Amino acid sequence: MYDVYKIRQDFPILSVLINGKPNTFLDSAASAQKPAQVIEKMRCLYLEEYANVHRGSYYLSEQITIAYEEARSKIHEFLNTKSDKEIVFVRNATEGINLVAATWGRKYLKAGDEVLISEAEHHANLVPWQALRDELGIKLKIFKVNDKGEYQEEEYLKLLSDKTKLVAVTGMSNVLGTIFPIKEITRQAHTVGAKVLVDACQYAVHQKIDVQDLDCDFLVFSGHKTYGPSGIGVLYGKYDILNSMPPYQYGGDMVDTVTYEKTTFNEPPFRFEAGTPAIMQAIGLGEAVNYMMTLGMQNITAHEQELTQYTTEQLSAINGLKVVGEAKDKGGVFSFNVEGMHPQDLAFILDKEGVAVRTGHHCAQPIVNRMGYESLARASLGLYNTKEDIDVLVGAIRKAQKFF
Numbered sequence: 001m002y003d004v005y006k007i008r009q010d011f012p013i014l015s016v017l018i019n020g021k022p023n024t025f026l027d028s029a030a031s032a033q034k035p036a037q038v039i040e041k042m043r044c045l046y047l048e049e050y051a052n053v054h055r056g057s058y059y060l061s062e063q064i065t066i067a068y069e070e071a072r073s074k075i076h077e078f079l080n081t082k083s084d085k086e087i088v089f090v091r092n093a094t095e096g097i098n099l100v101a102a103t104w105g106r107k108y109l110k111a112g113d114e115v116l117i118s119e120a121e122h123h124a125n126l127v128p129w130q131a132l133r134d135e136l137g138i139k140l141k142i143f144k145v146n147d148k149g150e151y152q153e154e155e156y157l158k159l160l161s162d163k164t165k166l167v168a169v170t171g172m173s174n175v176l177g178t179i180f181p182i183k184e185i186t187r188q189a190h191t192v193g194a195k196v197l198v199d200a201c202q203y204a205v206h207q208k209i210d211v212q213d214l215d216c217d218f219l220v221f222s223g224h225k226t227y228g229p230s231g232i233g234v235l236y237g238k239y240d241i242l243n244s245m246p247p248y249q250y251g252g253d254m255v256d257t258v259t260y261e262k263t264t265f266n267e268p269p270f271r272f273e274a275g276t277p278a279i280m281q282a283i284g285l286g287e288a289v290n291y292m293m294t295l296g297m298q299n300i301t302a303h304e305q306e307l308t309q310y311t312t313e314q315l316s317a318i319n320g321l322k323v324v325g326e327a328k329d330k331g332g333v334f335s336f337n338v339e340g341m342h343p344q345d346l347a348f349i350l351d352k353e354g355v356a357v358r359t360g361h362h363c364a365q366p367i368v369n370r371m372g373y374e375s376l377a378r379a380s381l382g383l384y385n386t387k388e389d390i391d392v393l394v395g396a397i398r399k400a401q402k403f404f
């Protein structure tokens with residue numbers, strides 16, 4: 001039913017030789033490859049239907065506005081939001097979080113209030129809150145994971161109180177692969193009146209999302225990780241909350257009426273989309289989520305889970321290799337260390353074999369340090385990866401071990 005070999009044909013880059021070897025791409029957690037459907041859609045529009053959106057009253061502008069708003073509807077379907085007015089197009093997940101911090105945060109948080117995040121956050125869901133802490137005098141609280149990188153409910157509940165105004169948490173860690181129980185985390189946050197922001201950068205790639213079921217207040221993800229273009233991301237917010245927030249940036253499209261004395265602002269989502277948006281990227285993202293929905297999120301999850309299981313078995317059979325992040329509930333992200341080898345040197349040798357892995361602190365320095373490392377290699381899975389990819393990775397690691 002899920003024919004991964006057929007699916008791979010949608011991704012032309014996977015057939016490109018790398019250093020003379022087949023392309024074994026295992027860095028989708030940093031950015032995923034794009035199917036031809038996404039590339040073709042953008043190409044055709046640029047060639048035949050390009051104009052600015054929400055402006056001209058002529059054919060091309062009307063057509064492109066329809067396509068842009070259709071992309072918004074696709075995201076609405078992808079996340080099962082109540083309305084497409086709850087979808088704000090931003091540059092990436094990072095901008096989505098910064099938008100919430102700068103608008104909702106500055107309006108609703110005051111000195112002494114607490115923002116609660118997990119120990120496994122990407123810098124994008126840590127540094128904006130730290131900056132707000134320094135600006136407003138709020139407190140930033142951090143709940144711990146255990147040595148396996150697992151979520152610990154008691155650690156979360158220990159820090160959750162009626163001082164907590166926002167819980168900002170990742171759905172899936174980009175270092176550990178840990179999947180956080182965001183529905184339960186949200187339910188518990190709401191009992192103390194806190195709002196919840198979910199960083200779904202990794203989660204949205206691997207799991208079906210239903211924001212009405214999760215009941216989270218905000219959720220962000222990036223287009224380039226969900227098989228779409230870079231330069232585009234999504235901020236979901238419950239409509240009433242978005243509608244209570246001041247603008248993020250000022251200019252065209254986000255206004256209602258403008259005089260020299262006073263300007264009134266447009267309603268969400270347009271209030272938060274100042275200036276000409278990333279038109280083609282938004283439409284490309286609509287096509288990308290449509291691609292995933294056509295394959296079926298459940299099918300993608302099932303395929304990746306089988307492969308995650310296989311990867312865990314294969315990597316743990318390598319002497320001297322330690323996988324960092326061994327949560328029971330984890331997705332296809334494998335950070336690891338090989339004894340006696342700097343990750344950078346390892347990656348260099350893997351690259352010669354056509355294998356792409358990432359190395360470093362993965363924009364989540366605190367969790368890498370907390371697990372006892374400065375730097376790790378990371379292999380991550382996408383919907384197009386196969387057991388053969390893992391076999392090539394394992395063979396290349398064993399080859400590297402012979403050098404050291």
Ligand SMILES: *Cc1c(COP(=O)(O)O)cnc(C)c1O
Binds near residue numbers: 029095125174
């Ligand atoms: C990649 C990533 C981000 C940041 O995404 P950008 O596209 O760089 O804005 C945030 N959180 C997690 C968990 C990520 O994996």
